Amino acid sequence: MxxxxxxxxxxxxxxxxxxxxxxxxxxxxxxxxxxxxxxxxxxxxxxxxxxxxxxxxxxxxxxxxxxxxxxxxxSGHAHPAVTEVVTEQLRNGTLFTHPHELLSEAAAELKKRWDAIDKVRFTNSGTESTMHAIRIARAYSGKDKLLKIEGAYHGCHDYVLMSKSAPGRLSGHPERPSRVVESHGVPEKTAETVEIAPWNDLEAVEGILRENINEIGALIVEPIVMNTGMLQPYGDFLKGLRELCDEYRITYIFDEVKTGVKIAPGGAAEYYDVEPDLVTMAKSIGGNFPVGAIGGKEEVMAQIEHGAAHYGTYNGNPLVLQALVTQLREVLxxxxxxxxxxxxxxxxxxxxxxxxxxxxxxxxxxxxxxxxxxxxxxxxxxxxxxxxxxxxxxxxxxxxxxxxxxxxxxxxxxxxxxxxxxxxxxxxxxxxxxxxxxxxxxxxxxxxx
Ligand SMILES: Cc1ncc(COP(=O)(O)O)c(C=O)c1O
Missing domain, CATH: 3.90.1150.10 (Aspartate Aminotransferase, domain 1)
Structure with missing residues (x-):
């Protein structure tokens, strides 16, 4: 058999x-x-x-x-410290659509871990984190196009559902990958605002940036491509991308939904010693509770104060922030x-x-x-x-x-x-x-x- x-x-x-x-x-x-x-x-x-x-x-x-x-x-499942603090919070209210003390406590825990983070906004998932980060990134650079890496996954919104698992026959030249949309319902016009680059090839990335010099305003990477079997960055690839982003005025986003707090206390930014402009997080920051975050430099996060929209009824609710604070202080x-x-x-x-x-x-x-x-x-x-x-x-x-x-x-x-x-x-x-x-x-x- x-x-x-x-x-x-x-x-x-x-x-x-x-x-x-x-x-x-x-x-x-x-x-x-x-x-x-x-x-x-x-x-x-x-x-x-x-x-x-x-x-x-x-x-x-x-x-x-x-x-x-x-x-x-x-944290493992149902970690006792997280379970205890969340159970206590259940009795005191699970959702306040008003500010509360845990917001700054939770933000402070992330700031301790990432040098690149001055300010934090909370979300409910990784998808929300990358969706809002991309908007903030575009607002900061003033340019509309996003550059995304072939094989990387950044959640389930229209701007990133492409060239994650595309078949080879549709993928184009390895140095100029084609954009392959991987969900029905993504408007063609939206997809056209995204360019695709190969991983671990700085020269190819620079070529794509030059061809779109006035359009590409944001680069999003999984610092290790954790959705294609852990493709690590070789040599100084992540630092090279930092230099290219500075040279071409591009907001550099580390999507640390999978690497953040897991490969090192301060995620890939610490592990590879690179400072992105924005960091997106979710998953293990929350001890198995649904919480995400966007953190970044003061001037980048200030876009939220200057008109980049970020709203959400459940954002930063006390239940998940209790889990987050305990996870970062007592568990990890x-x-x-x-x-x-x-x-x-x-x-x-x-x-x-x-x-x-x-x-x-x-x-x-x-x-x-x-x-x-x-x-x-x-x-x-x-x-x-x-x-x-x-x-x-x-x-x-x-x-x-x-x-x-x-x-x-x-x-x-x-x-x-x-x-x-x-x-x-x-x-x-x-x-x-x-x-x-x-x-x-x-x-x-x-x-x-
Ligand atoms: C790197 C990365 N970004 C974003 C997401 C989306 O996160 P969520 O499933 O919480 O929306 C994932 C999910 O696996 C991910 O691996």
């Missing part, structure tokens, strides 16, 4: 209630999920509860969870970073040793708490390398085989990465590696067949 047939059969056997509930949900909810990425074949797991390092599904299976809510869960401490970084090393070493022992072509891309397993020996520097080299089928076999062993190795997609939370332990890492040891020989056979 081909590997996939047995892996899928085992998954179905373990998860009949998930299947049934998923099909019922589809009668009421498009695709049966609340965010379209969450639907997969044969059916997603229906989750009953999540605690500490574990997810529990409705069939009674437990999973050591390294998906961690697509990276929002560096210096010791916590040491803990997750050490576990990250252990995981990488373990995965790579097992792949080598079994003769699997593969390696891990990794920065501290974040890691992505890539089934190729090639170095992957940009989206085109990714397209040419990644074996999606083998990844499906890997992911479901691990899930069948009670390990959720990362979100369900080859282009995603694990998050090690403060509630993971060495035992969780070792259990994961034991499961991989069990799965690896069959993957090796499949890869070599």
């Amino acid at each position: 081909k590997l996939w047939e047995s892996v899928e059969a085992e998954y179905r056997e373990r998860t009949p209630t998930s299947k049934e509930m998923y099909h019922e949900t589809r009668d009421h909810v498009p695709m049966g999920v609340a965010s379209s990425y969450r639907a997969w074949d044969p059916h997603p797991l229906i989750i009953d509860r999540a605690q500490g390092a574990y997810l529990y599904d409705v069939d009674g299976n437990s999973y050591v969870d390294f998906d961690m809510n697509n990276g929002a869960g560096m 401490t210096e010791d916590a970073y040491e803990h997750v970084d050490a576990l990250g090393q252990r995981m990488v070493q373990g995965y790579e040793d097992i792949m080598e022992d079994q003769g699997i072509d593969g390696h891990v891309e990794h920065v501290n708490s974040q890691g992505s397993i890539l089934f190729t020996d090639e170095r992957i520097e940009n989206y085109r390398d990714w397209l040419d080299n990644i074996d999606y089928d083998l990844h499906e076999n890997f992911w479901f085989s691990m899930v069948n062993q009670g390990i959720m190795p990362h979100p369900h997609s080859a282009d995603q990465q694990w998050t090690i939370s403060v509630q993971h332990t060495e035992e969780h890492i070792d259990e994961t590696l034991e499961a991989f040891k069990h799965v690896a020989p069959r993957l090796a056979e499949e890869q070599q067949s």
Whole structure:
């Protein structure tokens, strides 16, 4: 039997209630999920509860969870300190559409971590953060076009739903990538305000800037392209972009929704020692609560005072800001970073040793708490390398085989990465590696067949 047939059969056997509930949900909810990425074949797991390092599904299976809510869960699930403070706030009101003390307390926590941040506005998600940041960026530079990197994801609004997972045949020349819109309903006129650049190629970026010298006013990057298997910036790429932005009068946005507070206390800006003009955040700043933020230099954020609109009923509500303040003060401490970084090393070493022992072509891309397993020996520097080299089928076999062993190795997609939370332990890492040891020989056979 081909590997996939047995892996899928085992998954179905373990998860009949998930299947049934998923099909019922589809009668009421498009695709049966609340965010379209969450639907997969044969059916997603229906989750009953999540605690500490574990997810529990409705069939009674437990999973050591390294998906961690697509990276929002560096605290682990239901962290006691966050739960306590939020429970207390529930009794004192969850939403004030008036200013309150937590606004400056929460902003101060982010300012401590980012030199690039003088002022902060809060949002409810990463999508909102990038949408508003792009507007502020354009207002500051006075130019309308956005430059976006091929393979990067910045949420689900019209200006960024393009050239994330475009097929090669539509993607154009690697140095002048075509703009490929990846959602119906995005107006062509809106899409035309976005240009696409390759990652890790400063010369190509400069060429595109020169061709659009009076139009491009904002550059948005994931400082590590965390939505294409952790494409790291090589050499001085991020600093080079800083220089280009200064030279061409462009507002430089670091989308730190996935890197912020996770790869270092002050995110990628600290890790790579680069000062962007604006930083967008969400996910792990909030201890699994829905909060986002935009931070930036005084003169850039002043655009909000000079007419760049930023409104929102739920912005900066006390419930999520309590979670944020506790997460940044009490959960993501210096010791916590040491803990997750050490576990990250252990995981990488373990995965790579097992792949080598079994003769699997593969390696891990990794920065501290974040890691992505890539089934190729090639170095992957940009989206085109990714397209040419990644074996999606083998990844499906890997992911479901691990899930069948009670390990959720990362979100369900080859282009995603694990998050090690403060509630993971060495035992969780070792259990994961034991499961991989069990799965690896069959993957090796499949890869070599
Ligand atoms: C880098 C990046 N930016 C923005 C977003 C959008 O965040 P949200 O899902 O909170 O809207 C994501 C989500 O995965 C992301 O990875």
